[in-house]
Amino acid sequence: MLLAVETSCDDSAAAFLDADGRVLAQEVFTQPPQMGGVVPEIASRLHMEVLPGMVSRVLVSAGASLEDVRYFAATAGPGLVGSLLVGLSFAKALAMALNRPFLGINHLAGHIHIHYSGAGEVRFPAVALLVSGGHTALFHMTGWSNCTLLGCTRDDAAGEAFDKTAKMMDLGYPGGKALDLLARTGNPGAVDLPSPLGATHSPEFSFSGLKTAVRLAWESGLYSPEDMAASFRARVCGILTKKLFFQARRFRAVSVLAAGGVTANSLLRESLAAGAARLGVDLLLPPMEHTTDNAVMVGRAALAELDHDPGACSPLSCNAFARWSGEELSRLCC
Numbered sequence: 001m002l003l004a005v006e007t008s009c010d011d012s013a014a015a016f017l018d019a020d021g022r023v024l025a026q027e028v029f030t031q032p033p034q035m036g037g038v039v040p041e042i043a044s045r046l047h048m049e050v051l052p053g054m055v056s057r058v059l060v061s062a063g064a065s066l067e068d069v070r071y072f073a074a075t076a077g078p079g080l081v082g083s084l085l086v087g088l089s090f091a092k093a094l095a096m097a098l099n100r101p102f103l104g105i106n107h108l109a110g111h112i113h114i115h116y117s118g119a120g121e122v123r124f125p126a127v128a129l130l131v132s133g134g135h136t137a138l139f140h141m142t143g144w145s146n147c148t149l150l151g152c153t154r155d156d157a158a159g160e161a162f163d164k165t166a167k168m169m170d171l172g173y174p175g176g177k178a179l180d181l182l183a184r185t186g187n188p189g190a191v192d193l194p195s196p197l198g199a200t201h202s203p204e205f206s207f208s209g210l211k212t213a214v215r216l217a218w219e220s221g222l223y224s225p226e227d228m229a230a231s232f233r234a235r236v237c238g239i240l241t242k243k244l245f246f247q248a249r250r251f252r253a254v255s256v257l258a259a260g261g262v263t264a265n266s267l268l269r270e271s272l273a274a275g276a277a278r279l280g281v282d283l284l285l286p287p288m289e290h291t292t293d294n295a296v297m298v299g300r301a302a303l304a305e306l307d308h309d310p311g312a313c314s315p316l317s318c319n320a321f322a323r324w325s326g327e328e329l330s331r332l333c334c
């Protein structure tokens with residue numbers, strides 16, 4: 001009943017969900033890396049080529065047609081504006097042609113709403129960690145419609161630090177997964193790495209100094225790739241975990257939510273599970289396929305908004321935006 005589209009970076013995604021947020025069909029196309037990264041214009045053009053066929057396939061595999069779609073949703077930002085405009089314009093055009101409501105969704109709220117399956121399923125208060133290629137942030141949530149930023153990264157995102165470290169070690173792009181695999185056979189205590197902004201009580205992060213320290217250690221030639229990867233991974237996961245659980249204790253959270261591409265990291269998943277068990281709180285981790293960008297999360301954020309306000313909709317003038325700043329994270333952008 002709801003068709004969602006996500007094109008904020010280099011993944012094109014579409015999902016068709018029922019009113020309870022169950023996935024009737026979905027698809028994600030991960031674009032091949034260009035020159036070791038993302039080239040915005042190439043990414044936008046690829047979204048343009050891929051999206052129409054993808055949406056048709058999603059509807060066919062759900063046994064539905066466009067007329068069955070009650071609501072259309074798309075990510076409006078933050079992200080690469082050229083990429084966002086493709087999915088946004090596509091979903092708005094369909095909504096306009098079929099005279100259905102359109103919802104422009106915040107990508108960060110989308111990541112967190114991968115855990116939404118109806119208003120009563122997650123217990124609050126909660127603390128959420130969003131950790132992806134573009135973002136690293138902590139939020140305090142007293143309900144699905146009350147999500148307040150506690151702190152975020154002052155420079156690189158954790159996923160970006162994984163990708164830059166992996167690139168330096170010739171592990172390809174995006175290299176977070178390859179680095180995670182390599183780290184499994186390394187010694188996490190081999191390289192002594194700093195913890196910038198590492199004070200447990202600070203909800204802010206900084207990863208660019210860590211990245212520089214890793215480069216210097218790597219260039220010294222003293223360490224094996226496995227030890228380098230294991231030490232870097234342990235440092236990043238340690239910082240994320242201790243800051244998250246400090247805030248969970250501070251707000252007497254009964255749930256901890258984690259979302260974003262870096263939650264695919266095997267050590268982070270283990271550390272979060274151990275931390276949640278120690279504190280006696282519920283832990284919500286996305287299934288592996290929904291850690292990185294997908295349209296299911298966008299669709300669930302739109303459904304949460306509709307559950308909150310059945311008349312919710314964005315104007316068709318809703319525009320793309322590159323950056324989000326503010327304290328209160330809303331699902332609806334316009």
Ligand code: KG4
Nearest residue numbers: 132133134159176180261262264265292293
């Ligand atoms: O959520 P996402 O698709 O991007 C943004 O919205 O920004 O996350 C992609 C990021 C990349 O930086 C990628 O290297 C990282 O998630 N990632 C990982 C792992 N799998 C993906 N990082 C660490 N360990 C992994 N296993």
Ligand code: ZN
Nearest residue numbers: 111132292293
């Ligand atoms: Zn994302």
